[in-house]
Amino acid sequence: MSIYGNYASYLPQILEDTLAQIREIGQAYQKQNGQKLYEHLEGRVKSEASMTQKCQKKNLPLTPESALLENRDAIGLRIVCNFIDDIYTCIDLLKQQPNFKIVKEKDYITDAKPNGYRSYHLIMVVETPFEDVRGNKPGKYYVEIQLRTIAMDTWASLEHEMKYKHDIKNPERISKELKRVADELASCDVSLQTIRQLIKEG
């Protein structure tokens, strides 16, 4: 039996619908402003194995309630932007969607994690036509959105890969280097933002 129970089959559809809505936001923005709102958009339903592992780690029972209520990233999206400003524009536009309700925000861009991780995390509740784990139909589901620049995304992928390599000989040195690179990339993001502003001003 899936940890997502009877709700497993709804999750890919909710992901697709949410992706489609965000694509529409991006297209409308580009039409109006003549530039891309984001560079790319991706999403995934967390695999049952990863969700099971996460629940076990948190000592939660292996139930749909744990997977869909206690954890709120069964459905996850990532919006990767060219510029830092675009991230905040995206957030404003997401907040204007009547069927998206933002319930939690973490700004790891303003307050980077000590290891150098930068990203903006949103947890939102989306209204869906499906029954939810509380028995409501139409039901509400949590969706996690991570918003980052290309530089932040590149760094996070590399760091994520390192976390899963357990045979690294000098992890302290690598963590220190990664932190240094994260700060350099953050500085480049600010410079790129400034250059775009200068070009805009003519």
Ligand code: 0O2
């Ligand atoms: P995966 O495999 O990417 O899904 P949660 O852990 O979700 O219950 P918490 O602690 O509030 O809640 O999470 P937070 O801080 O919002 O981070 C959630 C996700 O952000 C992680 O999901 C990662 O995807 C990403 N993330 C957070 N910190 C780091 C980091 O230091 N490095 C990298 N590369 N990614 C990070 P999962 O479930 O941990 O992993």
